[in-house]
Amino acid sequence: MSRHEALNxxxxxxLRIQERRDAALGDARMVCIVVPAEFRALQAEYxxxxxxxxxxxxFSALAMFGFENGENLYLADGRWDARYRPLAIDIQPFLIGGRPDEDGPKQIHVDVDSPRIATGDEGVRVFDKHGRPTPYLERVIEQIGELDHGFRESGDFFAALQRHELLEPFTLEVTLEDRSDNRLVGYHIIDEARLNSLSGTALAELQAAGHLEPIYMAMASLSQFSALIARRNRRAARG
Known part of the structure; x- marks a missing residue:
């Protein structure tokens, strides 16, 4: 359950926020929505x-953290075991007020029912005693701005992928060392053969619009499945 209030x-x-990373704080998730502007940083981890x-x-883009609902293989001992966290994860429990595709200034909201809301003297302050944003909140405001900008830009990116028919269905079947079978269905990836068959004019159009880099980053990110499988096997071995 969520209860959003305009932050002031x-x-x-x-208000204080728990910064540590834990399943009990809302981090037990298999996927997270991401924006193309993050793909360069994301592809090295997820x-x-x-x-x-x-x-x-x-279409929307997702960073994968596990193979089943509620599984996040990047959580370890109260921390997030990766060099980069997706913006939509890092800004919690804050969010953008209004629709992401709306123009104009946005208001920051906070989910006051989030488990990240700290009690007592725990956590990091959002405002100082004078009501001014703390360095923590200033960082969150900057990240929210990046995420908002990324959402507004992403519509053109996904439209280009569909216009050039660059997405193909993807199914992954994995048998882990504990003999459990895992199957990912209902997702899409970049159709590499289709991309390679595009005309020079089409590629130039994608390049001019800034779409080629996130396309190649998304393709490169698929190599992270082997690391994700290794994480799952290590966790299963520990019991």
């Missing part, structure tokens, strides 16, 4: 897949 120093002067929202006929 009058109502949230004493597989990036695409999923179609059937009701809106639009």
């Amino acid at each position: 120093p009058d109502d949230h002067r004493d 597989p990036i897949l695409f999923r179609l929202n059937e009701t809106r006929d639009r």
Whole structure:
């Protein structure tokens, strides 16, 4: 359950946030939505897949953390075991007020029912005693701005992928060392053969729009599946 409030120093002067990473704090998730502007950083840590929202006929991009619902193989001893965390994860429990595709200034909201809301003297302050944003909140505000900008830019990226038919269905079947079978279905990846068959004009169009780099980053990210499988095997071996 979530309960969102517009963040302000009058109502949230004493608000503190738990920064550690733990399943109990909302980090037990298999996937996280990401934006193309993050792909360069993401591809070095996570597989990036695409999923179609059937009701809106639009694609979104996801960073993969595990093979089943609620599994995050990057959680370890109260920390996130990767050099980069997706923006949508890092800004929690804050979010952008309003629709991501709306223009104009956005208001920051906070989920006051989030398990990240600290009690007592735990956690990091959001506002100082004078009601001014702390360095922590300033960082979050910057990240929210990056994420908002990334969402607004992503529509053109996904439209280009669909226009050039660059997404193909993807299924992954993995048998782990504990003999358990894992199957990922319902996702898409970049169709490399289709990309290689595009005309020079089409490639130039993608390059001019800034779409080629995230396309190649998404393709490169699939090599991270082997590391993700290794994480799962290590966790299973520890029991």
